[in-house]
């Protein structure tokens with residue numbers, strides 16, 4: 001299915017050119033309505049009955065499982081943040097002194113501190129793989145370096161699908177294949193890709209895929225998802241909450257304490273997981289993604305981004321390798337000494353919103369963006385290069 005612009009389904013200010021989903025997605029109107037209904041339900045708490053605690057979560061797990069091609073919805077936990085889902089993985093991976101954890105340079109902090117701490121606590125080595133900025137093909141070279149670093153002592157590779165700062169694509173299939181040879185655990189932070197780039201956790205033999213929900217999943221802030229493979233399902237949650245135990249739906253006998261967790265990854269759900277505002281919002285968002293189809297969304301965004309990518313490649317400002325990064329999140333690296341502050345002021349004056357990171361512009365369009373948005377952004381950058 002070929003998608004057209006879906007801007008009318010959002011409440012974005014018509015005067016604004018918001019090309020910054022990597023920062024935060026705008027709300028779909030349906031998601032907004034679901035949240036308002038959830039909020040208002042607490043005016044009359046008697047309307048929040050037992051079913052409100054339990055009925056929507058299986059639907060949310062089911063939709064997320066479908067989105068990421070997980071075999072069983074009970075492999076999905078609902079978390080408060082990516083960091084929460086990563087901590088659960090770190091706590092449950094069997095590993096010991098002398099082994100190593102591999103991360104990449106400038107990894108997002110939520111996918112760094114957790115491994116730094118694990119390594120300190122267990123006497124393991126944290127190995128950071130950096131790109132070779134002078135390589136003829138930076139992204140291929142970076143991927144090769146990651147694969148070459150995996151050895152018999154590798155317990156974990158923790159990486160993203162697309163690097164959050166510049167969209168570099170990591171070759172998950174090749175990394176997974178090498179990691180399986182040494183029986184390592186494959187941990188993915190999908191926050192900057194899931195919902196826009198298709199991912200198959202089963203095919204890729206991913207052990208944990210975590211995503212905060214407020215970017216490409218189009219959800220609200222403070223809710224996210226975590227998928228865990230079979231071999232991570234028998235671990236311990238990072239907190240003990242009442243709802244994750246069996247018989248938690250029997251409100252009259254909650255103090256007949258249960259010594260059994262609910263099945264699969266449900267035990268890893270964050271406390272108060274039945275959030276009556278955030279869960280319906282997240283469900284509405286994920287169902288919209290399923291309706292559109294992630295591949296269709298990606299095609300739409302690629303058509304928007306491609307002319308701009310080609311233009312800036314001619315200027316030598318984007319990665320030479322077309323397959324080195326994704327069209328939904330890419331970086332235009334401004335020349336050395338370029339006045340980024342002046343460009344930021346120009347963006348602000350023209351109601352253009354995109355991220356400035358050092359001398360790089362991180363451009364991240366989505367389904368609500370138009371050709372006009374991208375043309376304006378490109379024109380302003382080209383103009384600023386002349387100054």
Ligand SMILES: Cc1ncc(COP(=O)(O)O)c(C=O)c1O
Pocket residue numbers: 022080081082083084108110111160164189191192211212224
């Ligand atoms: C790659 C990546 N992971 C995670 C997050 C958010 O982390 P958390 O949900 O732990 O706040 C971000 C936010 O920018 C991100 O870019």
